[in-house]
Structures are given as structure tokens and as C-alpha cells.
Amino acid sequence: MTQDPGADSAGASGSSDGRRRYELEDVGFREVPKRWRKFYRHWGGPTDELAPNEMLCPVCKVIVRSVREFREGDRLYCMPCMTRMVVVSDGNGGLIAQVVF
Ligand SMILES: [Zn+2]
Numbered sequence: 001m002t003q004d005p006g007a008d009s010a011g012a013s014g015s016s017d018g019r020r021r022y023e024l025e026d027v028g029f030r031e032v033p034k035r036w037r038k039f040y041r042h043w044g045g046p047t048d049e050l051a052p053n054e055m056l057c058p059v060c061k062v063i064v065r066s067v068r069e070f071r072e073g074d075r076l077y078c079m080p081c082m083t084r085m086v087v088v089s090d091g092n093g094g095l096i097a098q099v100v101f
Helices: 034-039
Strands: 040-042 054-056 061-067 075-078 083-089 096-101
Touching: 034 061, 054 096, 061 075, 061 083
Parallel strands: none
Antiparallel strands: 040 061, 054 061, 075 083, 083 096
């Protein structure tokens, strides 16, 4: 059996939900302990384009990253400001994070 290292297209075996998976890197987000750093990055402002696996925290404007692309209904947690969020439609074909109280 061989594994195809380039198999990350939709429907690839191993991800039954067909979501695209991402390899996260530590990009130097020092506000959280080292093992969590790769899940966050600083927002570059309105011109900063978010990847499908990234959500902007509406509270502290930090970008929360996931190993999978986000879908509506996903829950996420922003460790820097301890906010819980859920992914919702922005009514424009996009997705945004909404704070859960
Ligand atoms: Zn936050």
C-alpha cells in the first residue's frame, strides 16, 4: 500500500467529510503557550485575506486557525481573550465567527 502525499483534494480518503485539511505552522504568536501558538496568528488588518481555515475573533481581532476548513456551525475558542464562538453565515456567501454568550 502506498500513500499519496499530494492527496489533499476534496473527497480524499481519510477525511470522510470532504473538508480540506491544513498543515499549521507556528508563526510566532506569543500570547499563548507554545503548543497552542500554531492555532493563532495576528490579523494584518482589512486587507488581510483569511484562508478557509481561519476566523477572525470579533472580540480581540486575533485570527483563530483550524486544521480543517471551517463550516457553518463549527465551534471555536479564542484562547487569548477566552471567547467561545460559533461559525455562522455572514449573509454574503462568507462565514464569520459569532460570539457565544
Ligand atoms: Zn479573541
